[in-house]
Each structure stands twice: as C-alpha cells, then as structure tokens.
Amino acid sequence: MTKTPSAPEAAPTAAPVHWKVVVDSADPHTQADFWGAALHYAVEDNSALIERLLELGALPGAATVEFHGRLAFRDMVAVRHPDDPYDPDSGTGLGRRLLFQRVTEPKTVKNRLHLDLHPGAGLREGEVGRLTALGASVLREVKEPSGAWVVMADPEGNEFCVH
Incomplete structure (x- = not known):
C-alpha cells in the first residue's frame, strides 16, 4: 500500500499579544495627568485593587499615595483609551495604555521611541x-x-x- 502524503497541518492561530507602552518618569502622576489630557485618555483608578492588597498585607502603605482623591500606586500609574475595555476589579485597562513608572535616573538622550x-x-x-x-x-x-x-x-x- 502506498502512503499518500498529507497536507501539512496548519499551525494554530495565536491570539494577538497584549501590550502597553511603558514610559520611565521622575513623576509618573504628573506625566499621567499630562498624557491623559493630551490624548483625552482616562487615568486608571486602581484604588479597589490597592485597598485589597493593603488589607491582605501584600502591599505596604508606603507604596501608595493619594492621587485625585483616591489611593494610587506611588511609583506607577497608567492612562487608557476611554472606550477600551478594562478590568473592573483592578481598574487596569485591557486595550490601548500608557504606563508611567518612576525611575531615579534622569532622561539624558533623545528618545528611541x-x-x-x-x-x-x-x-x-x-x-x-x-x-x-x-x-x-x-x-x-x-x-x-x-x-x-x-x-x-x-x-x-x-x-x-x-x-
């Protein structure tokens, strides 16, 4: 019996990779306010998540600040497109986002992105x-x-x- 060659199996289609742009900054909250206003994006409200983490002892109080009258992470905050989905339990955007994270070193050269x-x-x-x-x-x-x-x-x- 002769074996007929079969067509190669199609590779499974992978889901698109979720991404965000991360911007190093000296003051992430000021940057989030600027870029939120510049892009007409919403500043993410992670206060419910932060409160849960504090209650569990998984986050020290020193890692938080008050920002726009609610708890926020001290060293990072994101802005998201207001029409994109987000996780209501964490306030984290699931679509187009910019995340600003605190770094200690100053910006010294032209951006590569x-x-x-x-x-x-x-x-x-x-x-x-x-x-x-x-x-x-x-x-x-x-x-x-x-x-x-x-x-x-x-x-x-x-x-x-x-x-």
Whole structure:
C-alpha cells in the first residue's frame, strides 16, 4: 500500500499579544495627568485593587499615595483609551495604555521611541497650542517634501510629534 502524503497541518492561530507602552518618569502622576489630557485618555483608578492588597498585607502603605482623591500606586500609574475595555476589579485597562513608572535616573538622550499624534487635517496648530498650555514645549517645526509636523516635548522632556 502506498502512503499518500498529507497536507501539512496548519499551525494554530495565536491570539494577538497584549501590550502597553511603558514610559520611565521622575513623576509618573504628573506625566499621567499630562498624557491623559493630551490624548483625552482616562487615568486608571486602581484604588479597589490597592485597598485589597493593603488589607491582605501584600502591599505596604508606603507604596501608595493619594492621587485625585483616591489611593494610587506611588511609583506607577497608567492612562487608557476611554472606550477600551478594562478590568473592573483592578481598574487596569485591557486595550490601548500608557504606563508611567518612576525611575531615579534622569532622561539624558533623545528618545528611541516616540508617539506621533494626528489631531486631523487643519488642526495641528490648535493642537500644538493646547498641548503647550498643558505643559508641553515646542522643540522645532519640520517642513519636508514628505510632510510637515511639530516636534514637541512633554513636561519631562520626552519627544513626540504632532502631524
């Protein structure tokens, strides 16, 4: 009996990998306020999780601060897209997020990764003004054959672009 070659089995389809962008910062709460306002994102409320961890003795009180009238982690806080799902038990976003974590070393060189903001056609100048009022600064305006944008820095000096 001759064995007929069979078609190779298809590899199982893997689920997409969940991700978040983590930004090192000297003051994560100030950064979360800036980026939450800049992106119209919600600052995550992890207070229920923090209270449970404190009650269990799994988190020392020194690891928390009061932020916007509720308990928050002292060294990290995230902002999330307001329309994305989140875990109601922990307050943690399950979609588009930026997490700001406290680090002791200062920023010293240009970012290797940055955000590009796209407010929409004809809205760049107004958006740059709004972001400047929130605490950002303009580093330079770029006009090239491929397009125009404004390079800005957030309150801790992290570069981003407004197209």
